[in-house]
Amino acid sequence: MPSSGRDRSDPIFVGNLIRHLATRAQRPAGVAPAAAVALPPYGVAWHEHNLPSSLRKGERWQLYVRAENRGSRFWPAQHPEGRSVELAVYFGAALHCTASIPHDVAPGEDVLVSVLLTCPLDAEGGAWTVTVSFLEQNVAWFHEQGVTPLVIEVRAEEPETGALADVEAIARRSNWSMWLPTDGVTRSRTGRRYPTFIEHAAGCRVRDANGREWIDFVMAGGAALLGYAHPEIQAAIARALTSSAVVTLPHMLEAKVTGQLCDLFPGAEMALFGKHGSDMCTAAIRTARLHTRRRTVLYSGYHGWHDWYVQETVQPRLKSPSAAPELFRFDLNDAGGFDALVDQRRGGIAAVILEPAAQARSLDDPPSGADAAFLRHVAEVCREQGAVLIFDEIVTGFRHPQRSVQQAAGVIPDLTCLGKALSGGMPLAALVGRRKIMETSPNAAYMPTFRGEVYSLAAAAMSLEIHQREDVPAQIDGIGTALMEAVNEVSGDLGIRGAMIGVPYRQIYRFDEPDARRRGLMRTLLQQELLQRGVLTYKGFMLPSLAHRPADVEQTAAAFREALAHVQDVADNNSFVRALEIPLF
Numbered sequence: 001m002p003s004s005g006r007d008r009s010d011p012i013f014v015g016n017l018i019r020h021l022a023t024r025a026q027r028p029a030g031v032a033p034a035a036a037v038a039l040p041p042y043g044v045a046w047h048e049h050n051l052p053s054s055l056r057k058g059e060r061w062q063l064y065v066r067a068e069n070r071g072s073r074f075w076p077a078q079h080p081e082g083r084s085v086e087l088a089v090y091f092g093a094a095l096h097c098t099a100s101i102p103h104d105v106a107p108g109e110d111v112l113v114s115v116l117l118t119c120p121l122d123a124e125g126g127a128w129t130v131t132v133s134f135l136e137q138n139v140a141w142f143h144e145q146g147v148t149p150l151v152i153e154v155r156a157e158e159p160e161t162g163a164l165a166d167v168e169a170i171a172r173r174s175n176w177s178m179w180l181p182t183d184g185v186t187r188s189r190t191g192r193r194y195p196t197f198i199e200h201a202a203g204c205r206v207r208d209a210n211g212r213e214w215i216d217f218v219m220a221g222g223a224a225l226l227g228y229a230h231p232e233i234q235a236a237i238a239r240a241l242t243s244s245a246v247v248t249l250p251h252m253l254e255a256k257v258t259g260q261l262c263d264l265f266p267g268a269e270m271a272l273f274g275k276h277g278s279d280m281c282t283a284a285i286r287t288a289r290l291h292t293r294r295r296t297v298l299y300s301g302y303h304g305w306h307d308w309y310v311q312e313t314v315q316p317r318l319k320s321p322s323a324a325p326e327l328f329r330f331d332l333n334d335a336g337g338f339d340a341l342v343d344q345r346r347g348g349i350a351a352v353i354l355e356p357a358a359q360a361r362s363l364d365d366p367p368s369g370a371d372a373a374f375l376r377h378v379a380e381v382c383r384e385q386g387a388v389l390i391f392d393e394i395v396t397g398f399r400h401p402q403r404s405v406q407q408a409a410g411v412i413p414d415l416t417c418l419g420k421a422l423s424g425g426m427p428l429a430a431l432v433g434r435r436k437i438m439e440t441s442p443n444a445a446y447m448p449t450f451r452g453e454v455y456s457l458a459a460a461a462m463s464l465e466i467h468q469r470e471d472v473p474a475q476i477d478g479i480g481t482a483l484m485e486a487v488n489e490v491s492g493d494l495g496i497r498g499a500m501i502g503v504p505y506r507q508i509y510r511f512d513e514p515d516a517r518r519r520g521l522m523r524t525l526l527q528q529e530l531l532q533r534g535v536l537t538y539k540g541f542m543l544p545s546l547a548h549r550p551a552d553v554e555q556t557a558a559a560f561r562e563a564l565a566h567v568q569d570v571a572d573n574n575s576f577v578r579a580l581e582i583p584l585f
């Protein structure tokens with residue numbers, strides 16, 4: 001429990017005092033203050049919330065609350081001495097959770113706070129009293145300082161039953177990593193279900209155990225480029241099923257797929273296999289470090305979750321050991337920034353690794369196309385520096401026009417990381433590249449047990465045959481362009497300031513809203529409304545596949561029409577709190 005004492009030497013208190021005195025100083029002589037009563041230090045006006053009148057036991061719900069700071073104290077979102085103001089939520093007398101406020105809140109200002117709740121499994125008298133309050137960490141609970149908390153009675157319904165509800169209950173108990181894209185919020189207040197677990201996937205559609213269907217534009221993170229359960233891929237796996245999935249010696253298919261990759265990728269003289277894109281990025285960096293005997297790595301893009309890179313993606317407490325490479329980030333297509341970085345590290349650069357196009361840097365930056373001149377420049381600098389050039393084509397491979405950025409731009413890297421679409425949705429990744437460098441890889445302590453798993457190699461062999469036979473990227477470009485145009489037309493019809501941005505194979509709708517907070521609310525609400533209308537995206541990114549047909553685009557555009565109109569309506573009325581149900585992103 002925080003103590004309720006208040007320190008008059010506290011810089012925040014002093015700050016408020018100065019503000020208070022300044023306000024008094026500006027008042028013309030003889031004019032009485034508008035409010036003669038000084039504000040109490042802690043005060044809250046509760047404006048709105050989105051808790052429904054009933055929830056199920058065990059159900060997850062994203063609470064949104066808008067409140068106003070009616071006290072004299074400033075609410076810091078973060079405080080160097082741990083005195084941040086946070087939201088506190090109780091079920092009955094038990095503290096359920098606390099949540100950070102998203103920004104500092106001065107007296108008189110509003111704040112919208114959001115937190116994911118998991119309802120308790122029991123409820124005395126069939127209802128919960130949910131109490132919402134604030135606390136100033138290590139200083140005071142607001143409700144102990146005379147602030148009236150927000151108190152909401154919520155009826156506790158019995159948990160849902162059925163196959164889907166059963167697995168959701170297991171996940172809630174034992175595996176929170178499963179929840180995409182609603183973080184475990186299973187249903188809307190409209191009664192419509194959100195996607196949680198899938199029972200069946202084929203083409204571009206996924207279905208849950210209740211028979212609800214979505215058009216999927218995530219396509220397993222882009223792995224199912226040919227569509228789910230592609231018949232030729234399924235048949236190839238079925239043929240391989242007569243033999244074991246794992247064997248002591250390499251299966252003949254491994255040699256076959258190696259040959260296919262060396263035919264398809266310009267600089268590929270040798271290949272190495274693994275299960276994840278991250279495996280290949282790690283193998284590439286390790287190989288480059290051994291080859292050059294250097295430690296510095298320049299990178300641009302996302303390169304997975306292994307130790308060498310994890311310091312860039314996960315919280316500082318998970319920082320990799322000191323033997324990790326020294327990493328420096330550069331922006332794609334920014335030759336000046338890249339050169340400046342190289343100048344500081346001359347002679348010490350082991351590798352330059354980059355996603356050569358369509359990086360998903362943020363939800364606001366459009367994934368950009370390939371810039372051949374920039375890539376040529378990077379390749380020349382690498383050659384001059386004796387650094388290994390690695391293209392991470394885990395997303396662009398088999399999807400970018402001409403099947404890869406290196407092919408389209410005519411810039412051949414030393415090493416190429418492949419994954420995702422390589423094997424028609426089966427788990428396989430590959431590193432291909434120049435013999436001189438790849439020959440170092442046996443020393444790179446790279447030896448995953450399942451690297452030669454046969455069914456994925458069978459799927460890869462078939463997938464590569466399809467790519468040798470058909471221009472898959474041209475078809476993806478066609479369907480992606482149709483999607484972009486259809487959504488932009490809808491958006492234009494509705495007079496909404498926003499558009500699909502990115503490249504046809506990786507695109508996202510961006511609202512042209514200057515306030516970043518409002519833009520986030522609009523973005524989240526759009527995804528929520530699309531999910532309710534049968535279109536599945538994750539954080540808004542859309543990756544079309546070979547299985548998406550014009551009818552799917554039409555249905556998606558119709559869903560966008562309703563969803564965008566709703567978002568606009570909510571934005572016009574600033575009624576986000578009541579409209580939102582899923583976590584903000």
Ligand SMILES: Cc1ncc(COP(=O)(O)O)c(C=O)c1O
Binds near residue numbers: 420
């Ligand atoms: C460009 C890129 N590199 C590497 C990875 C890591 O691949 P995986 O998740 O298969 O380990 C990803 C995954 O999204 C990626 O997009």
